Amino acid sequence: MKTLVVIGHPELADSETQPFLKQVGKDWATFHELEAPFDIATEQQLIWQAERLILQFPLYWYSVPALMKQWLDEVFDEELLGPHHDRLVKKELGVVVSLGRPIREFQSGQRQAFTIDEYLRPLQGLALATKMKWLSPLVVSQFAYQSDTARQKLAVAYQQYLSLPQPVRFKDRVAWLTRQLATMQTNTKDTVAQQELQQLAALLSMKQEQLDDLNDNLRLVRETEGY
Amino acid sequence: MKTLVVIGHPELADSETQPFLKQVGKDWATFHELEAPFDIATEQQLIWQAERLILQFPLYWYSVPALMKQWLDEVFDEELLGPHHDRLVKKELGVVVSLGRPIREFQSGQRQAFTIDEYLRPLQGLALATKMKWLSPLVVSQFAYQSDTARQKLAVAYQQYLSLPQPVRFKDRVAWLTRQLATMQTNTKDTVAQQELQQLAALLSMKQEQLDDLNDNLRLVRETEGY
Known part of the structure; x- marks a missing residue:
């Protein structure tokens, strides 16, 4: 999944939110901080290369800041x-x-x-008019x-919003967490932490199996009862 | 009624609509064509002096053009x-x-x-947040x-939108038209046109009287029937 996060924030230097999101999202997407004037051809290349386009901005008077509107226009x-x-x-x-x-x-x-x-209907309208798939906004x-x-x-939630198929299924969230735990386990050299991460992963896996069993039983009951 | 029309159109020179509206509205409002950068204090003075503020713009991607958003922001x-x-x-x-x-x-x-x-919810939200009275948009x-x-x-419709109490009552529309006919009659020197305008005004006045009678009868019926 090639995700492009376009940040439209006129006072980026004063933002606490944006550096946080960039820090936690940097392995999951390309970040593009808007600065006017725009080189239209370059901007369009970026969009064509992306599979998921995320508009990221503070809500100014119930819509995108002027900087991001200029970019859209x-x-x-x-x-x-x-x-x-x-x-x-x-x-x-996505938004x-x-x-x-x-x-x-x-x-x-x-x-x-x-x-x-x-309040975000105009962006939803944009998605419809351009035939893009609209994702539920992350607030x-x-x-x-x-x-x-x-x-x-x-x-x-942000990392999953950038990377998982949307709308997210519970099973995908669990698989995502399992992968994350495995990566953390590989990356740490602390053996105690490794063991804890392994236990967490095992627990998660067991819960998922129980859930799968329950789902199978439910399906059987439904078939038997003729629903 | 002091009406201020703020025009947010990034390509005003190419617009057919805006010169038409300005021409027919010029006796009914002050027109203010936005050009960035803005002198904030001057813009705020204009707004404080107005009783009715009209945001006038072409819909760009289902919302105000960037120029007008910049002004709002x-x-x-x-x-x-x-x-x-x-x-x-x-x-x-108004919009x-x-x-x-x-x-x-x-x-x-x-x-x-x-x-x-x-699509205009963000502007309606602005009206609510600033405690201004929101007028139904004129499309x-x-x-x-x-x-x-x-x-x-x-x-x-535009002249009435700029000048009449909103939401408009039918009676106000008729009174407005009657005043317009009288003004036109005074301003023309063509005696045939004068007579025609007088006839129109008389017709309008007669119809309004008939309508008033009907309303009175209706009220009587309601009272008699105990509604």
């Missing part, structure tokens, strides 16, 4: 789409959006009144106030 | 809103959006998949293909 032209509007077909379009307000406010009757999905809510645990969870 | 700051976020209270926020595609495509199951209302669909009659209707 200039780069997404007839040349990029091609004469038959099929050059982006089979590519995927990683960071919020300065709590996610719970994005709901009817709450302060931000509409959901993130509703980073008030990163500055997140605990270390929340940030660790975010790191995993 | 830079001008709508804490200073504009004030320490208690109440400096824009009681002002109105005049021009489309390159037919309006009928903006619907579920059609090519643009979502409605204009859905200009494929101006280039519009007949003269359609353009005349658009001119009236």
Whole structure:
């Protein structure tokens, strides 16, 4: 999976969120930080080479910052789409959006009144018009106030968002974690840590087998009952 | 009603729609054509002086062009809103959006998949966050293909959008038309045209009286029937 993360942040130097995401995501994607003016041909090459395109930005007035809108307005032209509007077909379009307000406010009757999905309709429309597959957005809510645990969870969710087939199946998440544990085991020289990682991997594998058994039984019951 | 029309069009010289709207709207509003970079203080003064703020732009990738987004990102700051976020209270926020595609495509199951209302949620969110009154958007669909009659209707709808209380009541539309006919009558020196305008005004007035009578009767019936 060739993933391109396009970062549209007009004040990148002041961002806490973006360096964190880049650090935890650097082995999983190519990062491209937008700076105007754009060389259109170069930008279009980057997009054509990617399989999954992620637009990553802070929500400014409920949409992409002007910098990213400029990039969309200039780069997404007839040349990029091609004469038959099929050059982006089979590519995927994802969004990683960071919020300065709590996610719970994005709901009817709450302060931000509409959901993130509703506010991002223009990008969903872009995916439809360019025949890209739209991925459910990954929301980073008030990163500055997140605990270390929340940030660790975010790191995993982000790495999976960059690399796993979407929408993610539980089984893929488990397989992904198993691979990660194996890699960590190989990379560490601490024998205690190695043993712990091995135990974790074994536990995960056992749980997955139990789950598979349950699923098999469920299927049998369904067949027997004629559902 | 002090109406400020802010035009965010990156290629104004190529637009057919914008000069038309400016021509028919010039007696009804102040027109402000955006050009970056912005002098923030001047822009904010313009907004504070207005009672009705109209964002007027062509829909680019289902949202405002980058130029207008830059203006929103830079001008709508804490200073504009004030320490208690109440400096824009009681002002109105309207949108005049021009489309390159037919309006009928903006619907579920059609090519643009979502409605204009859905695509404009970010601006509606802006109105809510700044405590401005949101006005139903005025949509200009494929101006280039519009007949003269359609353009005349658009001119009236536009002038009313700039000047009448919103949402518009039928009675206000009629009163507005009556005033327009009177003004035209005063301004023309052609006696035949004067007579025709007078007849039109009389007809309009008579129809309004009939409608008032009908409404009175309806109210009576309702009261008698105890509704």
